[in-house]
Amino acid sequence: MKPVRLAASLGAAFVLSATVSTIALAQAPVCSAPVKVLAQPRDGLTLLEDSKAEFEKLAGAGFQIDYLNENDRRAKSRADASTVGNYNVYYVDEANVALFASSKWIVPLTDYYPADYDYADFDPGRQKVATYDGKVWFAPLTGGGDLMVYRKDVLEAAGIQPPKTLDELIADVPKLTNPDKGMYGIALRGARGSGANVWRWMPFFKAYGGQWFDGDKPVFNSDAAVKATETYLKLFKDSAPGTQTGSWDESTGAFLSGQVAILVESTPLSGMAVDPKTSQVVGKIGFLPPPSPLPGGGYGHGLAIAAKANADDASKKCAGLFIAWATSKENEKRRLDAHQFGELNRTSILSSKEFADIYGADLGQALAETGKVTAVNFWQDPRWPDLGDRWGIILEELVTGTRTDIKGGLNELEAYATELAKKK
Amino acid sequence: MARRTSLPVTFVVPTIAILLVLSMVPTLYAIVIALQNRELSTPDYSWVWLSNFVDLFLDRRFLNAVWVSVKWEIVTVVATMVVAIGLGVLMFEVASPRLRNVYCLLFIIPVLLPRVSAAFVWKFAYHPLYGIATYPYRLITGGLIFDPLSKPGTALFAVASVDVWQWGLFFAVIVLKLLETLPPQPIEAARLDHAKRWQIHAYVTLPMLKAPLISLMFVKMIESLRSFDLIYVMTRGGPGVATETLDMYAFSQGFIESGKVSYASAMAVLMMIATVITFTMLWKRAQA
Numbered sequence: 001m002k003p004v005r006l007a008a009s010l011g012a013a014f015v016l017s018a019t020v021s022t023i024a025l026a027q028a029p030v031c032s033a034p035v036k037v038l039a040q041p042r043d044g045l046t047l048l049e050d051s052k053a054e055f056e057k058l059a060g061a062g063f064q065i066d067y068l069n070e071n072d073r074r075a076k077s078r079a080d081a082s083t084v085g086n087y088n089v090y091y092v093d094e095a096n097v098a099l100f101a102s103s104k105w106i107v108p109l110t111d112y113y114p115a116d117y118d119y120a121d122f123d124p125g126r127q128k129v130a131t132y133d134g135k136v137w138f139a140p141l142t143g144g145g146d147l148m149v150y151r152k153d154v155l156e157a158a159g160i161q162p163p164k165t166l167d168e169l170i171a172d173v174p175k176l177t178n179p180d181k182g183m184y185g186i187a188l189r190g191a192r193g194s195g196a197n198v199w200r201w202m203p204f205f206k207a208y209g210g211q212w213f214d215g216d217k218p219v220f221n222s223d224a225a226v227k228a229t230e231t232y233l234k235l236f237k238d239s240a241p242g243t244q245t246g247s248w249d250e251s252t253g254a255f256l257s258g259q260v261a262i263l264v265e266s267t268p269l270s271g272m273a274v275d276p277k278t279s280q281v282v283g284k285i286g287f288l289p290p291p292s293p294l295p296g297g298g299y300g301h302g303l304a305i306a307a308k309a310n311a312d313d314a315s316k317k318c319a320g321l322f323i324a325w326a327t328s329k330e331n332e333k334r335r336l337d338a339h340q341f342g343e344l345n346r347t348s349i350l351s352s353k354e355f356a357d358i359y360g361a362d363l364g365q366a367l368a369e370t371g372k373v374t375a376v377n378f379w380q381d382p383r384w385p386d387l388g389d390r391w392g393i394i395l396e397e398l399v400t401g402t403r404t405d406i407k408g409g410l411n412e413l414e415a416y417a418t419e420l421a422k423k424k
Numbered sequence: 425m426a427r428r429t430s431l432p433v434t435f436v437v438p439t440i441a442i443l444l445v446l447s448m449v450p451t452l453y454a455i456v457i458a459l460q461n462r463e464l465s466t467p468d469y470s471w472v473w474l475s476n477f478v479d480l481f482l483d484r485r486f487l488n489a490v491w492v493s494v495k496w497e498i499v500t501v502v503a504t505m506v507v508a509i510g511l512g513v514l515m516f517e518v519a520s521p522r523l524r525n526v527y528c529l530l531f532i533i534p535v536l537l538p539r540v541s542a543a544f545v546w547k548f549a550y551h552p553l554y555g556i557a558t559y560p561y562r563l564i565t566g567g568l569i570f571d572p573l574s575k576p577g578t579a580l581f582a583v584a585s586v587d588v589w590q591w592g593l594f595f596a597v598i599v600l601k602l603l604e605t606l607p608p609q610p611i612e613a614a615r616l617d618h619a620k621r622w623q624i625h626a627y628v629t630l631p632m633l634k635a636p637l638i639s640l641m642f643v644k645m646i647e648s649l650r651s652f653d654l655i656y657v658m659t660r661g662g663p664g665v666a667t668e669t670l671d672m673y674a675f676s677q678g679f680i681e682s683g684k685v686s687y688a689s690a691m692a693v694l695m696m697i698a699t700v701i702t703f704t705m706l707w708k709r710a711q712a
């Protein structure tokens with residue numbers, strides 16, 4: 001064999017073997033075991049389970065999602081992340097992402113999020129909520145701000161224009177309450193929790209100029225907090241029965257079943273309100289941004305890569321692939337086709353013709369306008385759930401009449417916050 | 425002779441050793457943690473000795489939780505025993521043997537329901553607008569709203585009624601079966617002496633059942649200490665802190681709000697001490 005032919009043969013053999021190795025590597029499954037996910041119930045995740053075979057084909061292993069309601073999910077994920085680390089993927093939210101990130105219970109997402117899945121396509125507001133300390137920690141499953149959803153028929157019958165300001169809202173709500181006809185002016189959240197009653201109270205606090213901290217010094221114990229609480233309690237007199245110890249489910253449930261005239265709630269409500277499967281008030285409702293100067297409560301929930309259960313890089317890549325696939329454009333399109341409004345997060349979907357065809361121009365307009373007043377109302381700090389939940393208890397006591405001294409409650413919270421601030 | 429006596433030791437010692445390990449290791453670990461300042465969010469900790477215990481007695485929520493736990497224990501145990509004895513005696517006196525079997529079957533069903541399921545069923549039943557349990561009130565008052573789970577004065581009793589529904593009916597079946605096992609002669613003798621029905625039970629049958637009834641009461645007392653799931657689902661300790669028992673507050677501090685596992689362990693240790701002392705005293709008094 002001539003040297004040239006020998007070299008050519010060797011070269012061809014090398015190229016062939018390299019190609020075969022590359023193909024073999026490309027086909028090597030990314031996941032060696034099913035991905036374990038701890039989440040809270042979401043229609044989008046339920047829908048995702050229908051496509052389990054697709055992920056198995058893509059990654060070489062399936063996934064298993066355990067569902068717990070919001071408060072339980074927060075407690076369980078916190079306990080799991082800090083101890084045994086059973087789950088590869090955690091469902092996190094705006095209230096606990098700082099805690100999970102600073103405690104190193106989750107790892108930065110974009111290091112393991114395949115570029116093909118286009119993270120930049122997510123709504124910028126949700127990207128902002130998913131970012132803490134300059135790093136992105138989760139891919140959004142839901143998010144947004146607040147919208148005022150109101151019953152056109154009820155307001156027309158009462159001769160009331162939809163309130164544009166907070167003062168108008170406060171004046172209109174009692175006029176719209178008529179228990180004999182099963183109608184209540186508003187529905188608020190009374191149940192304890194930084195993501196429950198405190199979440200709905202915070203826009204009032206911010207509207208009156210309240211601030212949480214100045215550096216490490218708590219400054220929330222102010223006239224703004226007193227006035228916000230007084231307003232909240234005043235409005236609660238006309239809040240639908242069951243909401244005094246209820247949260248999102250109870251207040252939106254009361255509206256969707258036709259018992260509430262005005263509701264200022266997180267944006268997924270609007271999608272539910274126009275869906276005949278979940279709403280008895282379809283065709284009777286209008287949308288507006290929250291009455292000025294109430295800011296919307298910016299929020300975002302999503303999936304993050306757990307640190308403890310994914311000890312090696314391969315596991316992290318597997319979890320990253322699952323998150324990327326679960327929040328991909330293809331899966332989001334499926335959610336749009338299933339009319340799961342609250343599960344849509346990508347600008348390519350939200351600005352699509354199909355979205356406008358399904359939800360109409362009014363809602364699109366309201367969403368665009370409310371985006372301008374959406375703000376982060378909570379204290380962006382790992383200690384926020386601790387402080388927020390403590391205020392949630394006091395606020396629930398005030399709502400249900402177990403205690404009546406607003407200032408005393410705020411003093412108690414300030415003492416707690418001062419101790420909390422020392423812990424940093 | 426020595427070989428024969430070593431056999432029980434061979435079987436008993438390993439069992440006792442396993443039981444000791446299983447019960448003492450977590451208990452000692454809880455005591456050790458209670459003397460530290462561990463939090464879930466950080467692996468760092470130091471020894472604070474009795475500081476957690478001192479803080480507990482300055483914590484209004486802890487003091488409230490102690491009071492709620494005492495109320496819960498008294499309400500559920502007393503109500504369960506009253507319902508159990510009342511219904512048991514009623515079935516014994518009024519129902520035919522066949523009907524008694526039907527009642528027994530019906531009365532056992534509630535306790536077979538998982539606590540969480542029972543809690544959800546009753547949570548919906550107490551809904552102020554749709555609940556079947558609040559319907560009579562709406563009917564009588566012409567549609568006025570009654571929300572027992574959101575009123576501080578009624579929430580504890582509303583949740584306790586579910587506990588009594590489960591355990592009171594079950595215990596009624598046990599009381600009935602106990603009554604059926606009694607010898608008929610003392611009852612017949614009392615009847616010949618023209619004793620009324622309530623007198624027969626007050627002075628003859630129930631005193632004869634004193635020992636098993638006390639045992640039932642102790643079982644219920646222990647069971648009532650573990651009602652976390654029921655209260656958690658129905659009220660989460662609310663409204664405010666009106667139904668926040670010690671175990672719920674400990675869980676809340678350990679895992680929901682603050683991640684203060686040492687603080688929560690201090691509560692668990694105090695609960696353990698209080699329970700051991702109380703039960704020992706009651707048991708000795710019952711035996712006396």
